[in-house]
Amino acid sequence: MKSQLKSKKWLKSPFDVITQNEVKRLMKNPTLLEDAFYKDLEFGTGGIRGIMGVGPNRVNKYTFGKVTQGLSNYLKQFFSNNDKISVVIGYDCRNNSKTLAKVVANVLSANNIKVFLFSDLRATPVVSYSVKKLDCNCGIVLTASHNPPEYNGYKIYWKDGGQIIYPHDSLIASKINSLDYDDINFNGNEKLIDFIDNEIDIKFCKESIINGKIGNGERNKIKVVFTPIHGTSIITIPNVFRASGYKNFEIVEEQAIPDGNFPTVVSPNPEETEALSMALNKANKIDADIVIGTDPDSDRLGIAVRNENNELELLNGNQIMIVLTNFILEKENFKNLNNPFVATTIVSSPMLKKIAEYFNVDCKLTLTGFKWIANLIENNPKSKFICGGEESYGFMKGDFVRDKDAITSSLLACEIVAEAKSNKKSFFSILVDLYVKFGLFHDKLVSIQKKGKKGAEKIKNIMDGFRNQPPNLLDGSEIIIIEDYLTSQRYHVRLKELTEIDLPKSNVLILISADGTRVAIRPSGTEPKIKFYFSVNMKLTKSENYRTTKIILENKIKRILTEFDI
DSSP: OHHHHHHHHTTSTTSOHHHHHHHHHHTTOHHHHHHHHSSOOOOBTTEEEEEBSSSTTSBSHHHHHHHHHHHHHHHHHHTTTOSOOEEEEEEOSOTTHHHHHHHHHHHHHHTTOEEEEESSOOOHHHHHHHHHHTTOSEEEEEOOTTSOTTEEEEEEEETTSSBOOTTHHHHHHHHHHTOOGGGOOOOOOGGGEEEEOSHHHHHHHHHHHHHHOOOOSOGGGSOEEEEOTTSGGGGTHHHHHHHTTOOOEEEOGGGOSOOTTOTTOSSOOTTSGGGGHHHHHHHHHHTOSEEEEEOTTSSBEEEEEEOTTSOEEEOOHHHHHHHHHHHHHHHSOOTTSSSEEEEEETTSOTHHHHHHHHTTOEEEEEOSSHHHHHHHHHHOTTSEEEEEEETTTEEEESSSSSSOOHHHHHHHHHHHHHHHHHTTOOHHHHHHHHHHHHOEEEEEEEEEEOOHHHHHHHHHHHHHHHHHSOOSEETTEEEEEEEETTTTEEEETTTTEEEEOOSOOOSOEEEEETTSOEEEEEEOSSSSEEEEEEEEEEOOOSGGGHHHHHHHHHHHHHHHHHHTTO
8 A cells, every 4th residue: 555655656747757657557566566666775785776667666767866866965065165076977887877877967966066977887996996086075886786687776985985884874865865856956067067088997907907916927828718797897807907918818709798688697796607607618618727707897706717627616705805815915015014904894704814814914804895894994094904805706905996896806816827827836726725724714605585575574584583593503513602793792602791893783693603613694785685604614634635625514504504494
């Protein structure tokens, strides 16, 4: 009934005729109408993300317009002493992104805010970079990252180039929620909109090369296969690699043209083997050393390298983060720097902390998402940020970009392959050597999708169940610590003692057992999913035992999944 009432408001002004007709069509299907109108798209994780269509729970010119009007009101209030507020806008290959980007630019300029709008699609790291280079108050990227084709999204960056966090996010959300659709000013001022061509790209590529090119290997001796999976990195990565001396750089031509329908894959997610299957086939034909795939907005990267059997093996985000971080710490001298640190998230591999300790570098932990790593950089001006990574296939070297950056990270991965090959080693053998040195940490992410209103209720019930009645054991090992980031409390089970967690509140629960097993549970901030992050570990005595030891750990995770009835 509530959805029916809300939908009727969309049958008149300010909604255009096309929108009104689509709402009428939806009214013939109560289930679809309910999902499109039962709530507003939630403003979280730096913005909004959702399925494209009509209704307040969909991505369209009105939901994006409302967010932009709320943002405009907040910017004018926060920067009230600044009469020259400016925003840079970028967008990826998603369907409707170019049209929606102009809608966003129109609303901002209608509110007397200067707009720098990229003339064509750009990678998210380039937009983050441009916020500081153009001295903007904030930035906007229209992207749904690696979500399926029917999605689009809206991310907001602050003046430091990092995604917005508290209190900006909640204050912007408050401004948005106070508005009616009648309050949106769509009448853009073209005099306040400047289009950006390639001037930013040239500078970005130069700094990417400086930050990523640190190895001593023979770059022309390795073969690289690259796929942008129909995304934005095709604009930047080939130029960066060729300028860096990688002559044997092959592109998967079938996936080289940006296309929001992603016609050759089920999902444009470089974490999944299926998305990289064409690249893997090409790599096997030409005997390539490494395969690199990036998601549509070029902030995540997937990597496949040759294993001990000379077969291409897809690495997970933790493995990529571990090898890249270790390589940087080995190569660069931090002895003369003040308080050097690396960063990762609470759901990523604990192995990174061990590597940081070995190099006598601080390892700072944050909540999930690179916005928190960017915030660490901003809040520690007297410390030197080296690099940061997370399990979700994101990595960032240095702070010239304040978000995960698949462009520089891809170059860095190939630097490792090139140097390793020069030394008759491999990226994979380096990874296994690190396991021998620090212990074999095996990690697994299990995502359970629960769509729609009922799905959201099920996700809440699962979280409530683990929070109110947590298990006592993980595969027979006693749970000794329960961390609840929603209450900011760490419970020491044996001591029956509570201590405070010094991080912002977040709907995350972490269970830690006596043998070092960790399980983190959280709802996704961008998809209708609940996620379980498993981390198990044991000593690896020699590299030859890697596979058998890994199987032991895999079976351990399987047993825990059975205990959780997943």
